[in-house]
Amino acid sequence: MKPSAHDFPQRAAAALANEQLQAAMRKARGGFVGKRRKALEALPEYPAIRAAASDIRAHSLAHLDFYLERFTERSEACGTQVHWARDAAEARQIITNICREVDAKKVIKGKTMVGEEIAINDALEAADLKVMETDLGEYIIQLAKETPSHIIAPAVHKTRAEISSLFARAHEKLGYKEVVTGIPEIVARARKVLRRAFLQADVGITGANFLVAETGSMVLVTNEGNGDLSSSLPDTHIVLTTIEKVVPTLDDATTLLRVLARSATGQPITSYTSFYTGPKRSDDSDGPIAMHVVLLDNGRSRMLGGDYAEMLRCIRCGACLNHCPVYSSLGGHAYGWVYPGPMGAVLSSLLLGLTETVHLPNACTLNGHCAEVCPVGIPLPELLRKLREEGQMEGLGSRRDRWLLKLWSYTARHPRLYHWLSRWAAPILRWVCRSGMIRFLPGLGALLEARACPVPEGGSFQHLWRKRSSEHKS
Numbered sequence: 001m002k003p004s005a006h007d008f009p010q011r012a013a014a015a016l017a018n019e020q021l022q023a024a025m026r027k028a029r030g031g032f033v034g035k036r037r038k039a040l041e042a043l044p045e046y047p048a049i050r051a052a053a054s055d056i057r058a059h060s061l062a063h064l065d066f067y068l069e070r071f072t073e074r075s076e077a078c079g080t081q082v083h084w085a086r087d088a089a090e091a092r093q094i095i096t097n098i099c100r101e102v103d104a105k106k107v108i109k110g111k112t113m114v115g116e117e118i119a120i121n122d123a124l125e126a127a128d129l130k131v132m133e134t135d136l137g138e139y140i141i142q143l144a145k146e147t148p149s150h151i152i153a154p155a156v157h158k159t160r161a162e163i164s165s166l167f168a169r170a171h172e173k174l175g176y177k178e179v180v181t182g183i184p185e186i187v188a189r190a191r192k193v194l195r196r197a198f199l200q201a202d203v204g205i206t207g208a209n210f211l212v213a214e215t216g217s218m219v220l221v222t223n224e225g226n227g228d229l230s231s232s233l234p235d236t237h238i239v240l241t242t243i244e245k246v247v248p249t250l251d252d253a254t255t256l257l258r259v260l261a262r263s264a265t266g267q268p269i270t271s272y273t274s275f276y277t278g279p280k281r282s283d284d285s286d287g288p289i290a291m292h293v294v295l296l297d298n299g300r301s302r303m304l305g306g307d308y309a310e311m312l313r314c315i316r317c318g319a320c321l322n323h324c325p326v327y328s329s330l331g332g333h334a335y336g337w338v339y340p341g342p343m344g345a346v347l348s349s350l351l352l353g354l355t356e357t358v359h360l361p362n363a364c365t366l367n368g369h370c371a372e373v374c375p376v377g378i379p380l381p382e383l384l385r386k387l388r389e390e391g392q393m394e395g396l397g398s399r400r401d402r403w404l405l406k407l408w409s410y411t412a413r414h415p416r417l418y419h420w421l422s423r424w425a426a427p428i429l430r431w432v433c434r435s436g437m438i439r440f441l442p443g444l445g446a447l448l449e450a451r452a453c454p455v456p457e458g459g460s461f462q463h464l465w466r467k468r469s470s471e472h473k474s
Contacts, residue, residue, distance in 0.1 A: 035266025074216030112207030
């Protein structure tokens with residue numbers, strides 16, 4: 001996926017004008033939020049578990065080198081081959097080489113945002129390999145030739161009618177003439193089509209939610225079971241993940257699992273929670289003959305020990321997306337890269353650079369809800385605010401915005417000037433808002449297109465306070 005976060009304003013405008021997208025986002029908005037709320041209400045000890053989860057992630061990152069070495073040692077002792085990739089290009093090359101070594105023709109994939117980050121599908125298809133996504137949401141967007149718009153629900157932006165039409169076009173050439181419209185029928189059709197792919201695949205690729213240093217295990221959570229099939233049916237299983245996913249012990253992993261599912265989908269635990277520790281043994285009934293783990297850095301080691309190291313705590317639950325009014329209005333594609341929403345605005349800026357993503361940190365109301373719902377306590381508003389400051393210091397963004405911020409900064413540092421201006425500006429602003437003329441002021445038309453502007457009282461706070469105090473005394 002080619003990054004295009006620089007085009008955020010244009011993509012945002014197009015998203016707001018897309019009626020089908022708006023309908024899909026309205027339907028999805030309440031589901032995630034409501035289920036999470038009910039799940040947490042049923043777990044009174046959640047605050048303590050959340051604090052423990054945050055501590056686990058902070059400790060793991062503080063000793064990341066030690067736990068990665070221990071994970072590698074334990075994994076290799078179980079027969080897994082561990083590969084280190086400094087960047088996306090190296091990760092693509094490692095995976096392509098593994099497929100070539102086993103003379104693979106067909107590859108199946110579980111959902112992995114890291115795979116999207118390194119554009120692994122494009123690389124494998126360029127190597128003449130047939131790649132099929134097995135997660136239902138990923139399969140849908142693969143047919144649509146699109147990218148995920150959510151980190152846990154890739155096709156959340158699609159309506160049922162769109163999916164039905166998509167299946168009708170794609171499956172007709174496979175011999176399916178009936179158009180499926182109901183959810184059970186759509187799922188059943190996908191299962192029939194994917195079953196053949198599972199049985200014919202030479203290589204299966206999955207991600208990993210956590211890596212356990214204690215045992216050398218990979219932990220994967222899914223609700224469809226496609227991860228288990230992708231990892232156990234092909235002769236070769238490749239786990240593609242990033243270096244910050246490692247945790248010290250199995251107990252730590254289970255603590256994180258307790259907050260992950262509840263924050264993501266409102267479940268006490270996902271339908272399938274799988275621990276993979278090495279390839280098939282002689283007495284195992286199934287499993288891959290060979291197992292590989294590709295550990296990707298791709299800029300994450302630069303974040304360690306810096307101002308944004310807390311972003312590496314992220315467990316990809318998607319709670320910040322689900323509670324973000326900006327994401328809920330635009331969907332994920334407006335963000336222009338793999339990671340959308342508040343976590344994406346931070347992570348994309350750090351991985352791609354502020355020059356490419358300057359609009360993303362500014363696409364935030366700073367309401368703080370994302371920090372409130374984050375299960376590992378990432379201070380997302382603080383990180384977004386710091387990115388804004390860096391963008392300002394580097395002279396990024398529009399010249400008008402930088403000039404207005406400098407003007408505001410100067411005024412705020414001179415109280416007498418500020419009070420004098422506010423005294424005269426407040427009545428004028430009241431008239432402009434009441435008359436509707438505010439929409440015609442330079443720079444405010446687009447800002448107020450999707451916002452209501454409350455009518456001011458007609459005076460500054462201090463002026464009105466003094467006036468009402470004197471009236472009260474009299």
